[in-house]
Amino acid sequence: MSTEKVRNILAQHGRLSTDSNALETDSDLYNAGLTSLATVGLMLALEEEFDIEFPDSMLSRKTFSSIEAITDAIEELQN
Numbered sequence: 001m002s003t004e005k006v007r008n009i010l011a012q013h014g015r016l017s018t019d020s021n022a023l024e025t026d027s028d029l030y031n032a033g034l035t036s037l038a039t040v041g042l043m044l045a046l047e048e049e050f051d052i053e054f055p056d057s058m059l060s061r062k063t064f065s066s067i068e069a070i071t072d073a074i075e076e077l078q079n
Contacts, residue, residue: 002052002070003025003068003071005049006023006070006071006074007020007023007052007067008020009042009045009046009049010023010029010042010067010070012041012045013037013038013041013044013045014029014034014038014041015033015034015035015041016032016033016034016038016044017028017033018030018032018033020032020067021043023067024067025067025071026067026068027065028062028065028066029064029065029068030061030064030065030066030078032060034064039064040062043059043064046070046074050074050077050078052074052078053077054073054077058073058077
């Protein structure tokens with residue numbers, strides 16, 4: 001699974017104040033401007049792109065805190 005796909009979706013739906021390509025994979029997305037509302041749009045776009053569904057137990061700030069955290073969550077759901 002590509003972090004580039006996650007970056008592209010983040011760029012389209014994250015409404016960040018920072019360019020997603022300029023972020024390290026462990027950069028805090030909330031410090032980069034991700035809001036709760038944008039997180040919902042991001043989550044829906046990720047679910048559609050990767051054909052997954054985030055369970056309630058993963059709907060937390062921690063899951064969407066960084067590109068690395070998002071890719072880890074997606075990989076966990078795909079396995």
